[in-house]
Amino acid sequence: MRELFSFTAVKRLLLFVALLSLINCSRTKKDDNFGSDKIITDFNVTLQEIDDLEQRIPNDSLRLTILSKLSLEYLTKDSTLFRKINAATLNLAKELSDDNVAANAYWDLAYFYSRASYLDSSYASYYKAYQKFNSLGNEAKAGKMMLNMAVSQERARDYVGSENSSFKALELLPKTKKKDIYAVHNNLAIIYNGLDDFDRAVEHHKLAIDTALEINDQELLANSSNNLAVVYLENGFYNDALGYVKQALAVKDLKQIDTELYAMVLDNYAYIQLKAGDSKDFLKTSNRALEIRDSIRHQAGMMVSRIRLGEYYLDAEDTTEALSNFKMALALAEDEKNAKYELEALLKLHNITGKQEYLDRYLVLNEQLLNDERGIRSKFARIRYETDQYINKNKSLTERIIWISFAAVVLLFVLGLFLVLQRQKANLTEARMQNSLKESNAEVFKLLLDQQKKVEVAAVKERERIARDLHDGVISRLFGTRMALGFMESDNPDTQTHLKELQDIEAEIRNVSHNLASNSLTSEDGVEKLIKKLIDTFNAHTSTSFELSISRSIDFNTLEDSVKISIYYILQECLQNVMKHANATVCKVALNQKGKTLEGTVQDNGNGFEVKTAKQGIGLANLNYRITGLGGVLTIQSDSSGTQMSFSILI
CATH class of the missing domain: 1.25.40.10 (Tetratricopeptide repeat domain)
Structure with a gap:
């Protein structure tokens, strides 16, 4: 069950x-x-x-x-x-x-x-x-x-x-x-x-x-207006007190909102009027407040009403009614153990009757109340002191635990740090070897590029030399021979035919000479081939995949030689930066022409860099110098997802 x-x-x-x-x-x-x-x-x-x-x-x-x-x-x-x-x-x-x-x-x-x-x-x-x-x-x-x-x-x-x-x-x-x-x-x-x-x-x-x-909040407004009225009342400012108690009474439906407060305000209104010299409605209003307090069993309020009624009858020289009300107030205060109003009632009764009994009771109760209040105030201070002491004791114990824990953590940290340093030392040695290898590879690649550049320059010079020799030597001698034969009078048709062949040979050699001179870095298709060859070289010697895109809209034939050369070296510098610093897997190179503007973009998916700091480096400074020298603009965007270097040149 x-x-x-x-x-x-x-x-x-x-x-x-x-x-x-x-x-x-x-x-x-x-x-x-x-x-x-x-x-x-x-x-x-x-x-x-x-x-x-x-x-x-x-x-x-x-x-x-x-x-x-x-x-x-x-x-x-x-x-x-x-x-x-x-x-x-x-x-x-x-x-x-x-x-x-x-x-x-x-x-x-x-x-x-x-x-x-x-x-x-x-x-x-x-x-x-x-x-x-x-x-x-x-x-x-x-x-x-x-x-x-x-x-x-x-x-x-x-x-x-x-x-x-x-x-x-x-x-x-x-x-x-x-x-x-x-x-x-x-x-x-x-x-x-x-x-x-x-x-x-x-x-x-x-x-x-x-x-x-x-x-x-109308209830709080009525409460504080009533409280302020009491302050003015106790200090003799009856007109101010009357103004604020009326403000409290003016709160709509106050009786329904807070009946106890309404009775208090009503009683204060009657009492303030009495103190201000207007007693005609006091009994009616005060008794109404008393009835409300009695109906809700508000004992403290009833004590106040009885004491004030006693004061009214005392002023009216009706000692019997005054004594009756003061005694009723005293009885209520004793029943409710309300020391405040018990003291007030005892003092009123002593003043009317002159009986020592009331005064003695007043003095004993007042002394007891003062002692109780002093004891409570002392307890307040002791409570805070003892609680704070307890907290401080716990705090001290907690601090000791924290220090012991801290020492243990430090010891473990030192031990862990030693192991980490040993590991880092080994990793550092390995990293140095890898960096050394990387630097060696980069140096070899740079030498390869330099060598390629020297070969290209030597080839250009050799082609130019052969072109000059053909133009200045062979063509000149053929021209001289043709002219000499032309001055010789001959009606033989074969002679005229051979002269014509000599002239054609001269023109063909001149074309060969011209082609040799122009088939270099500055020729229409020469720069494009060299850029492609540059991309192939980087693809062959690095782990990054370089992709090239050259728009058909670019007419290299219209570009000045200095622009062609600069474009080549700009791209070379950009690609070297990607190879050295980006740690990228893919790099895309694009050249495009929009109207009179040649645009270039080198974009990688590497780890990026701080642009403001990097711009102070020699490599980017030289790159910027080349581009601005052509009246162009260099733009760099970089974050953890990669870097994009873009340039635009007016052509």
């Missing part, structure tokens, strides 16, 4: 958590400073079910989620069950090192203590929640916890401590958290009013009003 009951209980718990997750997407709870949202359901669990939870749900993460949800749900329902659930949540969160859940559990516990007016315990739990949220980098929630700490300090009349905590909260809270910022200014105003710092109290109440207007 127990097994069936437990299984059903677990199912109910899981269903409950699922419903909470759907309804309550973000963790909401009541703060000490102003109202809240709370989800109340009809779901109930028992202490026994909480005790059995670990056995029935062995999954720690799931169990922690359930406990965290239950902690929030039972915060205001059942104090015994809440403390049980909350303690289990904190213990499991600590085991799982889940600081976020722990922070929220401390938040629940702090609010629980705050509702019960255990200000020191509330402060301690808020402080622990603050530390958790702060360590998680959640400044918004850390700021909210600091604000709640400030409110706890203000309630204990630790005004200096509350002021410091309030400004710390302002530093932490994001600018978008307007309601929390409002609450900070509201708390600071209450602090400064308690310190009799009228100007600063007014300043922060007005900042709170500005914030309420900024977010268009």
